Amino acid sequence: MNRRRFALGATATLAGLALVAGCGSSKTGTASAIAVDVQTKAKEIVTPYEGRPGAFPVTEKLSSPVPAGTRIAYIDNGNALVSLIFRLMQPAAAELGIDLYAVRAGTSASGVQAAFSTVVQQRPDAVINTAIDPALWDNQRRQLIAAKIPIVSLGTVAAASNGLVQPNGAAAFERQGRLQAAWLVANNDKSFEAVLYEHNELAYAAAVKKGFESELEELCPDCVVRVVQIPITEIGNKAPERIVSDLQAHPDTRGIVFQSSAAATGLPAKLKVAGLKDVQIVGANPLPTNLQYLKDKQSTVELGTDLNTLAWTAMDTAARLIVGQKLQENVDNGDALVHQFLRPEDITFDPTRGFSAYPDVADRFRALWNR
Missing domain, CATH: 3.40.50.2300 (Response regulator)
Structure with a gap:
């Protein structure tokens, strides 16, 4: 045993x-x-x-472009991984014509709640959270859902009943x-x-x-x-x-x-x-x-x-929620993360640029977005 x-x-x-x-x-x-x-x-x-x-996570085309003036708030608690993903999202947001902006939050419960309260007041078209436990901002989650503002949450494992879309969930x-x-x-x-x-x-x-x-x-x-x-x-x-x-x-x-x-x-x-x-x-x-x-x-x-592909997938997911398009099953089920084992001999690329399983990720999503 x-x-x-x-x-x-x-x-x-x-x-x-x-x-x-x-x-x-x-x-x-x-x-x-x-x-x-x-x-x-x-x-x-x-x-x-x-x-x-693993397989590229998104294969279905975006049904329609996002409206002009679309704004998405990203909660950044200062963790290196969270901040990196925000930077990786920016080219995807630019490609879609979305104003993606960061709202700073600390690691304390009060800092997280304050950041999400700010977002509730701002009423963006969507919100993206990365790895911040939804239990810390439950009241704000309810307020955002009541306002029909979609929430894409990366790296969380909340129950489906919480109303969060988690492309890389449990x-x-x-x-x-x-x-x-x-x-x-x-x-x-x-x-x-x-x-x-x-x-x-x-x-x-x-x-x-x-x-x-x-x-x-x-x-x-x-x-x-x-x-x-x-x-x-x-x-x-x-x-x-x-x-x-x-x-x-x-x-x-x-x-x-x-x-x-x-x-x-x-x-x-x-x-x-x-x-x-x-x-x-x-x-x-x-x-x-x-x-x-x-x-x-x-x-x-x-x-x-592949955090770069995850970042583009998150923006793609937010765009589909904003235009009211049904999500792919793997995204909806929280299994849209690309994995690959890397050994020393696999690092033939510049490590400072991070790992990218799909270097052509931008071209792949442009094709899906009819750009």
Whole structure:
């Protein structure tokens, strides 16, 4: 039976910090061999995403152009990934003739609520949210829906009854977790201990964890998983120290899995200083910095998400909602995210420009939009 342990991130200082399991011992015991047929199954899950991306998410044409003067508000909480997606959306908005503008929100509940309250007062034609938990702005969500203002929400996993359109919702993020688990099983001959570093502040954390744990439970019941919280406010500063402290407290860890590779910013240097070499780093949603680490062989593999295509898909979705067009099933079901496993040899492009599975994304959407 699979042993599951949970370690919660604390707000205490890092000096002398040892993140411990909620129950049981950190000792994994003797590793057992992973059966050949199990590895074969894991490889069958992983292979469709190696060396090529998943299918392009949108194939149906936009039925009519958006009205002149259309305005869309984007909620930007300052997180690097959220801000990046806003920048990637701008060419798509320009192509559609949409005025896309950002409303700044902090990471606190009050800052988020204030930002959404501002948007309610502005009454744009649509709103785009990225990874900010709808529970934090529930009253404003109700007000926007009452005003018949469509909401496209990226990276959230709210129930359909909440009235949000989530192109990359629970289905896409559970797939992320399953793929990361399958990659570890496919690339290890024996059972192992893995740690999943997640951020509860990002709404899709539970979906990634569910996918990762359920797939690993099925493929490798002798493997061990710890789930450790990394506060989102520590990304880019304290996160590497927290991760190193956790790994030192759990020396049997062989797989490091990231909900978002942004948390790994600055980590390779810290791992080197700490002498932590015998670990596999399985990232996801890499930023340009993470892609450079991968190119330099400072990480093992990244589950790349084509954020550029996601940004254009979000604008396409908002446009269809504004003109009253029915959405494609995969968009409506939250499974319109393009994934691809990236190894060091796959970084043949400029990492500073990010990962793009479909470099011709603009041309593809222009054709769909009759531009």
